[in-house]
Amino acid sequence: MATACCGDTCSITTTEFADATALGHSFTIDLTSNEIDVRAFSSGTYGDWLACSASGTITFNSYVRPQVDVNDVVTFAGNVCSEAISFPTVVSGQSINVDAKGVVEFTTTLRLTGSGTIT
Numbered sequence: 314m315a316t317a318c319c320g321d322t323c324s325i326t327t328t329e330f331a332d333a334t335a336l337g338h339s340f341t342i343d344l345t346s347n348e349i350d351v352r353a354f355s356s357g358t359y360g361d362w363l364a365c366s367a368s369g370t371i372t373f374n375s376y377v378r379p380q381v382d383v384n385d386v387v388t389f390a391g392n393v394c395s396e397a398i399s400f401p402t403v404v405s406g407q408s409i410n411v412d413a414k415g416v417v418e419f420t421t422t423l424r425l426t427g428s429g430t431i432t
Contacts, residue, residue: 318394325373325387325402325421335379340391342398344369344425369425371402378419381407389423400429 323337346364354361371389373379381387381404391398402423410418 323373323389323391325379325381325389325423335375335377335381337373337375339374340389341372342369342391342400343371369400370405371400371423371425373421373423375419375421376417378409379407379421381421383407386426387423397432398429400425401427 323340324334325337326334345368347366347368348364350361352361373389383404383406385404387402387404389398389400389402400423403426404421405424406422408420408422410420412418
């Protein structure tokens with residue numbers, strides 16, 4: 314039977330920060346690739362696709378604004394259950410979200426710049 318688990322930490326780190334690290338409270342990692350339809354070159358059936366050009370983004374949410382700018386190079390680190398995740402990234406965007414109760418949340422979007430590690 315599958316067991317549910319919770320992520321327990323996430324951070325982004327760069328030499329750009331005064332204290333070097335910004336802690337977050339949630340994150341989303343999307344790993345993708347372009348797909349090329351190769352059905353015309355083989356069987357012509359479902360599932361004949363070639364995945365190439367790996368890419369991905371990480372959405373990092375925090376209650377304190379990370380002191381980063383677009384194009385800053387940062388390292389993302391997160392924990393999901395018993396696995397540690399780390400990716401080299403570059404900041405591609407940042408937004409400030411305020412809800413009806415006045416709670417401010419900062420969303421920093423990171424673009425993967427290389428292969429990550431999951432241990």
